[in-house]
Amino acid sequence: MQVPIYLDYSSTSPVDPRVAEKMMECLTLEGNYGNPASRSHMLGWKAEEAVETARRHVADLVNCDPREIVWTSGATESDNLAIKGAAHFYSKKGKHIITSKIEHKAVLDSCRQLEREGYEVTYLEPDDKGLISPEVVAAAIRPDTTLVSLMHVNNEIGVINDIEAIGKVTREKGVIFHVDAAQSTGKIDIDLETMQVDLMSMTSHKIYGPKGIGALYVRRKPRVRIEPQIHGGGHERGMRSGTLATHQIVGMGEAFRIAKEEMHTESARILALRNRLLEGLKDMEEVYVNGDIDHRVAGNLNISFNFVEGESLMMALRDLAVSSGSACTSASLEPSYVLRAIGLNDELAHSSLRISVGRFTTEEEIDYAIGKIREAVAKLRELSPLWDMYKDGVDLDQVQWAAH
Amino acid sequence: MAYSDKVIDHYENPRNVGKLDDEDVNVGTGMVGAPACGDVMRLQIKVDDEGVIEDAKFKTYGCGSAIASSSLLTEWVKGRSLDQATEIKNTDIADELGLPPVKIHCSVLAEDAIKAAIADIKQKRGEE
Numbered sequence: 294m295q296v297p298i299y300l301d302y303s304s305t306s307p308v309d310p311r312v313a314e315k316m317m318e319c320l321t322l323e324g325n326y327g328n329p330a331s332r333s334h335m336l337g338w339k340a341e342e343a344v345e346t347a348r349r350h351v352a353d354l355v356n357c358d359p360r361e362i363v364w365t366s367g368a369t370e371s372d373n374l375a376i377k378g379a380a381h382f383y384s385k386k387g388k389h390i391i392t393s394k395i396e397h398k399a400v401l402d403s404c405r406q407l408e409r410e411g412y413e414v415t416y417l418e419p420d421d422k423g424l425i426s427p428e429v430v431a432a433a434i435r436p437d438t439t440l441v442s443l444m445h446v447n448n449e450i451g452v453i454n455d456i457e458a459i460g461k462v463t464r465e466k467g468v469i470f471h472v473d474a475a476q477s478t479g480k481i482d483i484d485l486e487t488m489q490v491d492l493m494s495m496t497s498h499k500i501y502g503p504k505g506i507g508a509l510y511v512r513r514k515p516r517v518r519i520e521p522q523i524h525g526g527g528h529e530r531g532m533r534s535g536t537l538a539t540h541q542i543v544g545m546g547e548a549f550r551i552a553k554e555e556m557h558t559e560s561a562r563i564l565a566l567r568n569r570l571l572e573g574l575k576d577m578e579e580v581y582v583n584g585d586i587d588h589r590v591a592g593n594l595n596i597s598f599n600f601v602e603g604e605s606l607m608m609a610l611r612d613l614a615v616s617s618g619s620a621c622t623s624a625s626l627e628p629s630y631v632l633r634a635i636g637l638n639d640e641l642a643h644s645s646l647r648i649s650v651g652r653f654t655t656e657e658e659i660d661y662a663i664g665k666i667r668e669a670v671a672k673l674r675e676l677s678p679l680w681d682m683y684k685d686g687v688d689l690d691q692v693q694w695a696a697h
Numbered sequence: 698m699a700y701s702d703k704v705i706d707h708y709e710n711p712r713n714v715g716k717l718d719d720e721d722v723n724v725g726t727g728m729v730g731a732p733a734c735g736d737v738m739r740l741q742i743k744v745d746d747e748g749v750i751e752d753a754k755f756k757t758y759g760c761g762s763a764i765a766s767s768s769l770l771t772e773w774v775k776g777r778s779l780d781q782a783t784e785i786k787n788t789d790i791a792d793e794l795g796l797p798p799v800k801i802h803c804s805v806l807a808e809d810a811i812k813a814a815i816a817d818i819k820q821k822r823g824e825e
Contacts, residue, residue, distance in 0.1 A: 602735055604760040608700070608708060628735070639733035676714055676764060678739035678756040679732060694731030695809075 347546020378519030387437025451593025502548030725818025
């Protein structure tokens with residue numbers, strides 16, 4: 294067993310060796326190095342063929358037409374292109390956009406930019422499980438609403454929104470529906486034939502492909518229009534200019550092909566590992582799972598250990614690569630906005646860990662992690678005045694703290 | 698972010714962890730910070746009749762730097778008079794531990810903690 298043990302798959306994933314193989318074939322003089330946009334010679338055609346094969350693999354995973362896939366540099370760019378692109382294109386119809394408080398920063402910051410440009414944005418509150426209901430979306434739609442942007446799976450707590458039901462609402466009201474699917478593609482079933490999604494952001498690096506490549510799905514029927522954000526040679530039917538990175542695209546295509554083939558067996562295996570992890574921790578006192586445990590992707594566990602601060606916990610867990618909702622290192626001292634939005638108090642948000650399991654995680658690693666976490670929590674609670682007070686029966690909410 | 702060796706040492710082997718009897722008139726307690734901010738320090742000192750700190754204990758909820766700052770502080774105050782202990786500055790703690798700018802607030806909290814503990818004992822003894 295190698296340390297550190299990687300348990301941060303929601304952040305990124307290593308490239309699958311099968312993917313790396315394919316990518317290496319598209320780089321050197323002996324390989325497929327041509328510009329896919331070169332129409333005048335064999336090398337261009339060959340590169341174009343590889344790109345189109347990859348496009349088909351991506352389309353197959355989410356059940357759409359390959360012509361609906363636009364290559365981008367990743368989900369952040371896809372979110373920017375979808376939100377600003379659609380808001381700008383449909384600005385004559387209205388300037389109201391709906392999103393939620395727990396979206397990824399790529400979505401929230403794109404919306405902030407639109408606010409600076411004079412748009413109005415409604416930020417929906419999730420319920421205490423982290424979910425946005427179709428009813429909440431329906432109630433927020435106004436005559437001047439042009440776009441709803443919601444994530445499929447939340448990056449911190451892994452909960453799954455009912456995109457199919459929300460899509461029915463937006464379609465009925467004639468509003469464009471953008472879904473950030475960075476955390477869901479290749480993890481759970483997505484069928485764009487049945488889901489009434491108009492724009493969908495995808496990325497490669499969360500699903501064992503390379504970083505720096507992603508895609509935006511842009512629906513053809515009924516046709517959805519966006520204004521390009523990057524101008525140039527008119528690649529990708531004018532929606533995203535720039536020479537296509539063949540090796541990156543081929544890597545994403547192969548990663549998505551593998552995901553389609555292995556997703557169901559892999560999810561079952563990963564779920565068993567996550568459940569093993571939870572079983573190993575949940576009998577401890579004052580441990581809370583954050584977000585809905587049933588409507589959740591297999592690999593994610595977000596868990597708070599009350600009275601223990603997240604950063605010091607991570608310091609004790611140097612053999613484990615995990616994330617924390619504590620933001621002690623950030624200048625603001627604000628803990629995770631996602632955990633706050635689902636109603637956690639600051640203490641529990643500061644005390645949280647996000648542990649995410651993936652393709653290369655083993656049972657042995659999970660057992661080792663359980664032991665390390667239990668040991669660290671026990672040690673830090675011995676050091677914690679809050680734990681003392683809790684044990685003495687003091688109600689911490691009644692204490693007058695000298696905030697600093 | 699990399700921690701200095703001294704922070705890691707104090708974090709892994711914290712000195713003087715514990716609790717003194719708050720009912721004892723010779724014990725002063727300083728509790729500073731707030732759970733919402735991610736740091737709470739409880740520093741306790743036991744002072745002899747000469748006004749010298751003979752024992753110090755702490756417990757801290759917070760990041761590694763906060764734990765190290767309070768651990769170091771307990772080492773420093775032992776054997777000092779209350780007046781000498783008042784002179785400990787947060788910058789001394791930050792320098793000793795090599796705290797980066799984002800962690801300076803941890804040393805500030807430690808300074809606040811000793812000041813609060815001293816104020817508490819003085820109040821108990823009717824000196825203020």
